[in-house]
Amino acid sequence: MNYKSVLIASIIGITFLGCDRNFEEVNNNPNDPVTIPADLLLGNLLFNTANILYDVFASVDQGSGWAQHISKVQYNTEMRYIPREEAINDVWQSFYEITAADANRMVLLATQQENTALQGIGYIMQAYGFLMLTDIFGDIPFTDALKAEEGVVTPSYDSQELVYNGCLTLLDKAILLLTASTNTISQEQDLMFAGNISLWVKFASTLKFRALMRQSSKIPVSDALQQLVESGNLMSSKNDEAKLIYLELAPNANPFFETIVFGGRPEYKINTTLVGYMDGSKSISDPRLQSYATPNSTGEYRGKPSGFRDLPNNDFNYANVSGIGGIYLSATAPAYFLSYTELQFLLAEAAIKGFISGGDSAAESYYLNGIASSFEENLVSESFDVYVEQSSVRYIPSTAFEQISLQKWIALYGQGMETWIEWRRTDIPNLVPAFESDLGKIPVRFTYPTIESSLNRINYNSAIARQGSDELTTSVWWDMK
């Protein structure tokens, strides 16, 4: 019968169409690109780096909180030195997987695409990521890092000293490439400098300056610092500073705004320690306090000491402690990668320590520059003259290091990670541990993410064997006194 043969034929047809014909084509990804122009990675890389620098749980609860700029009237676990595992993970993952790794991929793509400027920028951001990681954790994978595509998934840890060396090399390579480059980069993607390559050179140089200062207690840095000063490549004004300006609205607004304002977390308040250096009680009246904090319900600027388990209570509650100032909670507040203000204080310190030329007179001028720059950030420049005339602010050579470090500590308000890292280096001001805290000491590093001890066990174990146990209180190399 006819239909029978049709049926059989069609069935046989189906069967013998071929078992995997065209399968390669079927499995070609229609959704995502296999390769992209190198600078397309830059925007996300900068945006995510800014986001982790300003991640509230990492940089406020732990950074600003441990450096005693910020305090909370509820939920003080992290401020009692029980760190949030997720915050530790986020810092580790973001700086590695995005800042360092995408910067590395950008270098590889830029090399293929013959864009030396983007190669240079890739090196800078790699160095930036590794430096943050090593300052926060201590010894970290560096030489072996970022090699997953080559099959290296258990990278060994390098000493902090070696990481620093490597980062300085990356920065030197970047400066060379960028200075010689005739390539252009996308203004749209360059969320920091809008494609201005000379500003990238200044960022690299200033970052190198900071890195050298950080290890200055361990190795001779004088020549390198002096060279940087003479190169003319350090940031020369606030216009040069490395910052990303956020947009008005989530998810592109400043994370402080998104978490604290938009997310409704008003428990973040100003810390008594900081207020103490600003409200006149230590005979320094600082007009920046009005920018740093909001008046409490009775119109005063009142801080809260770090710590306490069981809050709020009558002593410290939402009403009677001052909140964080509006310009720091603004959606469009910048994320500083490295500020001109900080550079000025580093220069001042380098000058008094004789790392760079100029001695006290140069130091004083850098010191005042730093304060002026900070006043400008806080929109109180008109009060600068009165402020610096106060006896405890006026530059005194015998206490210059303490003054510079204290002013740097005050001026870094808002940059939680950097405040905490620099405080660890200078130990100024003298801070006492939080009330009802779990440790007798303020943390001086993050513990490694718990998962490292299983995913990368052998290397993790040898790192802690070298560096010391994986505790919050184990000092990193440059911090060892």
Next chain:
Amino acid sequence: MKPTLGVHIALVMFFTVFLLQAQTKIVSGTVFNEDGFPLPGVHIQLTNSEKGTQTNFEGKYTISGENNFSLHFTYLGFKGVTISVRDSVVIDVVMESASQFLDEVVVTALGIEKEMQTIGYAMQTITGHDIVSSNESNFINALSGRISGVQITNSSGALGASSRIILRGPASITGNNEPLFIVDDIPIDNSSQGDASASGGIDLPNGAAAINPSDIESISLLKGSNAAAIYGLRAASGVVVITTKKGAKNTGLGIEVFSSVTFENPLTLPGFQNSYGQGNTPDFFEWIDGSNGSGGIDESWGPPLDVGLSFVQWNSYTANGAPLPWISKPNNVKNFYKTGISLQNGFSLNGGSSSSTYRLSFSRLDQEGMVPSTNFERNIVSGNFSHDLSSTLSTRLTVRYIKSSSANIVSQGYTANNPTQQINGFSARNIDFSLLKDWKSLPLSPLGTNGEGTPLNWNTFYQNNIYWQLETNTNSFQKNRIIGGANIALDLTKNLSLIGRTGIDYWSSTVHTKRAIGSIDDPQGRFRIDSRNRFEINSEVLLTFEKEFDKKINITLNAGANSLLRTTDRVQVEASQLELPNIYNISNIRSGISPTLSNYTSEQRINSIYAFGQIDYKNIAFLDISARNDWASILPTNNNSFFYPSINASFILNNIFNISRKTISLLKLRGGFSEVGSVGDLAPYELQPVYRFNDTPFGTTSLALFPSTLNNPLIQPETTISNEIGMDLKLWNDRVYFNATYYNTTSKNLIVNGQVSSASGIRSTIQNIGKMKNNGIELQLGGILTRTKNFSADLNFNFSKNSNEVISLGDNQETLVLGGQWGLTTEAKVGLPYGAIVGSAFDRSPSGKIIYENGLPTIATQNKILGNVQPDWLGGAVLGLHYKNFHFEGLVDAKIGGEIYSITNTWGRFGGILYETLEGRETGVVGDGVTLTSDGSYVPNDIVVSAKQFNQTSFSDTVAESSVFDATYVKLRQLSFGFNIPSRILLKTPFKSIEFSVIGRNLTILHKNAPHIDPESAFSNTNANQGLESGQIPSSRSIGFNVNAKF
């Protein structure tokens, strides 16, 4: 139009009126087997016409005819009976089995019908009647406790909740561990489009829940891969084969109408304290509207209730700001839930001529949830048609259309949008939530509060008005689905036949998430559309050869090929903030914001050829073999072909030794080996590394990135190797049966997104590194306790125990996080069963006592293993009683062992709302533990701390241990009571049968160890969402009233 309860009652009354009307002459009766048991499904044919019918589940039939006609009764395995009819109107018939091999016929893989006793592996079937009589709208739930080796988890009591089904234990680490579902030979998708997790989202029905329970004829559970092996790459987690009802040839028009109404109430609510109200300390309370940056307190550590105190409270505006009495509201949570109503209505038409059959059905499910402003609807139309074109060529067409929708599915997890968060999470025991109900007439939350501009709530900082939120912040869902298949069968010769079939499963779904301006979690509002569709077509040919040699050896050989094509498409768009309130259109996005956009499209194919066969030697020995080769497009082209064999054998010893059926009616030994596969959670396009764009640009700058998971061009499918042996015993003419199966399976090359050190530049790589094993036993024991002409009782037990162990996760990894909440994780951890619960724990002394410092427990620096999601064993017991026209069924179902992490306990203790927090409110608490003394010894803790300090230190996200509980439960799953109107009453009516039943489901938890919650809780049916509880909508206790009538 929604049928109301009134319509329902009218429907019931309509039938009743019909009953009383006189009609023409009818013959009725019951068909029994030799042992006096009713036989369902017996064909009854009028010899002088094409008219015919079938007996119902109770073996009853009704048929009308002209005077002096004969009835011919036929039933597979029985000798036919012909009875001529004169005057008698009731004819009971006893049918004799045609041979000594009376056995049930079951549907196995690829729709092949086999006699149960010839099968060499463990499988179990459940009838459609058992499904319908459980009154569950999601038929998966009806399997609870009835089948050994099957674990059902009904996620929650929220409407639209998914149910998870696991046969024998998880075979994959990251892949879907639920079985493949086949409906009338068509593979169907069982995925849920929900996104529920600990942090929010919604749970939506698992795909198979789209099957109308009353369309189901039977369900076969191919529990092990031995049974399922012929499905190759799709069989690693077993197969659920659903056969739907069909019309029968030579029967007249049969009409079946059913209608049920079910009332649902929470089964388990937390046990609250009612002695202390909102606040932080017992001596102070001030209601703060939240406008000055303070939240007020959402805990219940405040002043004592019912002692004559008054405070200014949230509703003091009704008293011109004056203080109001401070009194307890013991039933405030209970009263928040309303009685959920579930209406199921439907009808079917069926019949057939000598060459055709048909069945058409319609069903409608209409549910209103226990949570106000939640609902769920489902309409299903299905048709099943067959027609024989000639004596050798037959065709069949099945089609079903399912439309499911909900105006609002309740949000899950720890989010302000989950209503339980503010009633039994962080709550105040002095709040009468019902005062919030009429939100339209409440004042608005003051300026500067988080809920600014929305109706006032008892707390304006952490929570919105609960009723406003449920009405306004909706998650609506709509899914349209078509499942259809065409089947042609051709007998080529006497021994050779050919089947060709094609089945499609297509659905499209849309979820709209609306958040009003002023919502706590979305202060500027939000609108999201998630739109998906999925299409799958399977085309198959199957050639069958069957021949008996020498009346001793019967050989069946089959060979076939299958081609699968699956495409998916998804578009997600979101306005993350809104410009104008109450306008839910993506274009109403707040100025300056870019919409979040993403889309994904995929295509994959699997081609297969297979062969299987059975050799039957004199009904004594059976040998089954199968072999399948799959080619999958999502695997690397040079390594995409995989071969899956199985072999099973069985011996019927009583046939060998000719033992009398009166003593041993069946003694069968069986055993086998199989190898099957799975692609785990590997999706299309996961071989080649790619870059990706972020869903949201930065302003106008597109953001590109390299994904954190590195694709692997060398990936292989997962393999599960399984061995099983078993025995089936039936005694005394099948009066008692006992089945036992032991299996062990090893799953290897499991595809794991192996986490690697982020320092390598990526977070995970897709690798074949996992290895896991399961072994276990399944036992079924049951039989007839007693039977007389009017009364029978039968009792069935089932038991299963599965031991699972994660053997390996590759060289560098010891654990893989599956899910979690609040820092606790559920993990696949090497050396432990799948689903280890790992979290923070108390620091303990060498003797195991909690170490206290200053009167408070201390927390260990290292996380500990606190439990495991896998149960120790599962069991069920079913008692059935029949007395005349009455029948009763009771089902008890147990899951013993396993743990669950309960956030309801954590924050309920932390926030002082649970009754345990009363201890020491006035006098303080001395925690049970030890303190380290200066000489290094431990002495009992004797420091008194406040109850608040004690609870807040012992229960919080920093210590998970105290909130991990044994998840054991023994549930009275079902009590049902039914009544069939006696046939003699129906004789003069058009009805063939009418059955009324009352069904109680989940009536009580007979035993549990986890306080305040139903330990059968999950966020959804996925691997990641098991063993976790965080304010799920409580499971429901339901009472349903059903009526089922046949014309």
